[in-house]
Amino acid sequence: MSARSRKGRSGSSDARKSKKSNKKQGKLHSSQSSGQEVRLAKSSDSFGDGIIGQKSKKQRRTKPTKLSDVSESRTGSAPYPNGLPTDRPLDVNDYFDQLYLWLDLEAEAERARLARLRQMRSQQDVERTGQAIVGLDLVDYHTGLAGRYLLDLAKPSGQELPMNRLKVGSPVVLSNDADPSDEGIAGVVSQRKNYQIQIATEVFPDPDAQTAKKGKSARLKRTSIGEIRYRLDLSPDETTRKRQLAAMAKARGERGRGGRLRDVLLGIESPRFDGKKISVSPLPEEAIADERGDIDFRTELNPPQKDAVAFALLADDFAIIHGPPGTGKTTTLAEVIAQAVERGERVLACAASNTAVDNLLERLERLVPYVVRVGHPARVFEHLRDLTLDGQVEKDPSSAVIKDLRRELEQILRYAQKDTRGGRARGELFAEAGRIRSQIRSLERSIVRGVLDRADVICTTMTIDDELLGDERFDLIVIDEACQSTEGGMWQAILRADRLIIAGDHCQLPPTVLSDEAAAIGMRDSLMQRLVHRFGEPVYRRLTVQYRMHEAIMRFSSDHFYEGSLVADASVRSHLLCDLPGVEKSPLTETPLLWIDTAGAGYEEQLEPDGQSKMNPGEANVIVELVRQLEASGIEPHEIAIIAPYAAQVRLLRSRLDMDGLEVDTVDGFQGREKEVVLLTMVRSNPDGIIGFLADRRRSNVAMTRAKRKLIMVGDSATLCTHEFYADVLKYVEDANAYQSVFEFQTLVTE
């Protein structure tokens, strides 16, 4: 059945109610007549940290006088200079003005970063930032979906690429390495290997076109493609920015159901559950129990998870699922989606990162008849690639014609590359290539439409390809890892339905925001957190049974971040490394927790030579020794993760521990992941007690909740415990008899 006819089947949210009794429909009718204003919910203290600062007076913008004052005066004139308030309704125009300002400041910060990068001329300095790779050869090229060019770049003579932050999906600029004035062409990383990186571009890097673009004579310098050495720079994500701006402009003027959802999310209207405004009557537990009884669950869920599913399905506007680490938030969301599909709804399922989208997709594959993953296949887990749009288009019988056209296109490009006539003749070949590309595009478009129309669920990151989805609307939008997205990043998705389910954990990593000015006026605070503070308990359900950590690993996080509400499931409550097959019993494997305190050992932090990042070679030695001991006890390298807050320490440890399967990464690389044993190197050790961004407790919460059976921290208590949070960690570890000074550890090693 096509999407269009399915929409007819499901209609609006009425279809969702079709399974319910008349009694419920009656309730819906009676409450809709109520026109009461929203009840100001108390900020929910139980939801956690840092209630957003509030300021009652509306500020008007003033013009900056000095250039140096630009950012400061712009943040000072923000409609909400202390971030979005949660104690009163937001004004629609002020709200979107604030979001625009965030985006502007962020774009400014990104441009400044790129400019600094492009000014660095020392190859080592540039590459150490992790944001650029220089001295690259174009070694091959192909064409991909939508006639994009896929360019393979590698270092000459096959050297390994430096450690870099150019991930699959990152926007980049490809430019001539020898020409600092070259503006380059935009692309997206589509594949990344140790020795080679591939980017997808809309434009072929034709050297004639580059010289012509700069107004120089084509005769000035004849270069063949192979003679140019390129550099790749991580670039500001202009496409995402433009899409977000367009979505925000549309949301500002939205009317009808879309306008209502916007007003609910801005706290102007009261959210409704089961047809009733929560300002009149919060959803009673009996209604949830009732709904739960009606559901034929497709997954084995625990009671809080089942409640969350029922609660979400009863939401008329939005509902929130708060999922602390390992509590099955994604599992629960997948069940919500499966139930919605069962009721005849079409769902758009999103998350902030590709990994999070794939985690959801992995579960949906088993639960939903027809799910499509939108996004570049290279960014999708390999075992899920058949579910991508590209994968499904490939299976379509008309794809054979496209393959022939692509072959023809590649042939023409190769002729063009070899063509020594230059100028017009070469230009004609590129023009012919352009015509074939548009033919390919129009054929693909019709196949793509067919695939999307058949889908019950479409999965994508929050950067939605509006061109691809057109103005298609869904019955329900589901957003996982919602706290990792800025508010501005949510509107593209929100606009596509009248109902929204968001899941996440505000006590884990916030979205990456480069601009400190934007962060100071609230850009790092999530929509989810704001809604909980605004409306309180009636709009969210928290999952409380976790399936990852030994109880002792979980307890600190539970007490500190989740009011002690977490419970370790019996299957994990007391599991230890020594319970794994082939693992010997030893002091390291028989206990779940250990802090090796380096205080007094003189393991001071160091600035990486020529770099900005910090490392701690003394701590690295301890980590290397611990890995050696774990391996000797029978733990496999792929069961071990090392987490360091600083890239320089990651680099140092990677160079010291070249083991297949062992992962060494920053905290950001580990959100949403787990390992049997996690070693945390804290790095900071200085006489002034400066701990830098370790002060963000959310970062530590993520790092400390990745381990299933053993968490080992290596750090200097004298430096760290100047901060109350780490003093609490130390006390917890001491009470759990899991403290060891590095001097004791070394004695044990030498014995």
Ligand SMILES: Nc1ncnc2c1ncn2[C@@H]1O[C@H](COP(=O)(O)OP(=O)(O)OP(=O)(O)O)[C@@H](O)[C@H]1O
């Ligand atoms: N009711 C359940 N019974 C048994 N296992 C479960 C249940 N719910 C979730 N799990 C398991 O717990 C683990 C974590 O689940 P899931 O990935 O859904 O959690 P999450 O909250 O999204 O995780 P994260 O904290 O990494 O974001 C998975 O291995 C999952 O199979």
